[in-house]
Amino acid sequence: MQSENPSDYLSINTNSQRIISAEVSQMLAKEDKRVTTGKIIFLIATVVILVFSYRQSELNFLLLFQRGGNMVEYIKSYFPPDFSYWKTYLEDTLITVSMGIWGTLLAAIAAIPLSVLASENVCPVWIVQPTRRLLDAMRAINEIVFALVFVVAVGLGPFAGVMALFIHTTGALGKLFSEAVEAIEPGQVEGVRATGASKIQEIMFGIIPQVIPLWTSFTLYRFESNVRSASVLGIVGAGGIGVSLYQSFQSFDYGKVCAILIILILATSIIDTISAKLRNWLV
């Protein structure tokens, strides 16, 4: 039952206040303040960055709203999808998936030694740091940029795309793999070392068995995203479905663009589903 007399509350309060020890009230005073100068500065800085980047990106949601009619018209022109070249699109999709497979496979192979060299618990710092910087550089540059470079080097076609995926993915997988290596149980490696095994043997028998499930899972995950990336590499001439996509865009053939996009969505969702099932089964 609720107390009817407000002075009851008061008396409880005064009572409990009497019980509170000096230590408790001192501790209460130590509680972090909700508003501090640091937090205010942080808030102001955040607002400034957001406003600045808003201007830099020329965001204008009003414009989007005003021209909404145009958007509808534009999207309407995508329908109905034009599947008259569906065979070509399927072949191109197969090329795209193949590019994803080889780009990922080569990267996974290259990432194995690189990741070991980039792991602090295996290698000394003067090897770890340069290897990590190399991986950073590979990862920092987008596949499209690498594709442009390789198109110049090996000519138009899917091979340039595979090489572009390979370099970028090596950077990404090398980092992920080395994180797995750094999280291993050192005891198991020590057990191998104590038998008189060499460093390479320690890695082969003590480290790799521990990281294989994670490595495989990372590789499959990268394969999924590489198929997605491969589909746009054609825009710069590096083969695959992207070539047809770009050509249809250029000729304002939006029905064909739509057909290609539908095929792409289907293909990537199928690959994602299969790969996700495999990854679940692995870990």
Next chain:
Amino acid sequence: MTTSRAIEVKDLTKSFKGKTALDRVNFSVDEGEMLVLVGASGSGKSTLLRNINGLQIADRGLVKIFDAPLQDNGKHHSRIRRLRSQIGFIFQQFNLVSRLTVLENVLIGNLAKVSLSRSLFRQFRQWEKTQALAALERVGILEQAYQRASTLSGGQQQRVAIARCLVQGAKIILADEPIASLDPESARKVMELLTQLNREGITVVTSLHQVQMVRQYFPRAIALRDGQVMFDGTVAELNDNKLTSIYGSAVEELVLRGHGDFGVANNLLVKADGERF
């Protein structure tokens, strides 16, 4: 016939971040001896064992295995891997590679004799597998040969570790708290196995908490406190009074930790210390 010297430790000194772990440790072990290291946790037993096979390197001092230097004044000898392959090491936490099969874990004992190219493909020969299976039969877990090591119980895993030492052809076995994580029955099996191997000529050095086990299985003991050797002699001499005089009230901790399964209440040491817990 004079027996040869299996382990020789001279003036071994090691500190971690200014804290002394080993303080001028001197002792030697003849081939075929069975020696126990006793001491409370933090007294330097593990550090000492890990220094004997070079898993750790001391700041100063010398370790010799069969008269060949393994570490000398803070440096490995270049033959450390060859020497290590003669020394089996048994860990409290077993340290098997959990995702490899039991058989593969035992085969790891062979690595010092396996070429680089075969290691890269994790390839073993038929006779090596036969030998490894025979070692598993010897320790009584042949049936589990193709299971993953992680599926075995603690006692079984420790026996796999012993089988690994057998395949290694170890002449010395160092065991760091081999039974501290085991139930009494598994602990007994592991201790019996070590005793048998010792009878067949393998030198065994074990660190232990359980004073009952010490008295049951070991003829010779070395007692450590704060990294110093406080006692080196027969276990018979290391009676309760002696232990109390070495460890004082710390004797309680020496008996308490990791042996709840061994009947603390009946332990003489408890009475010696005059404490109830």
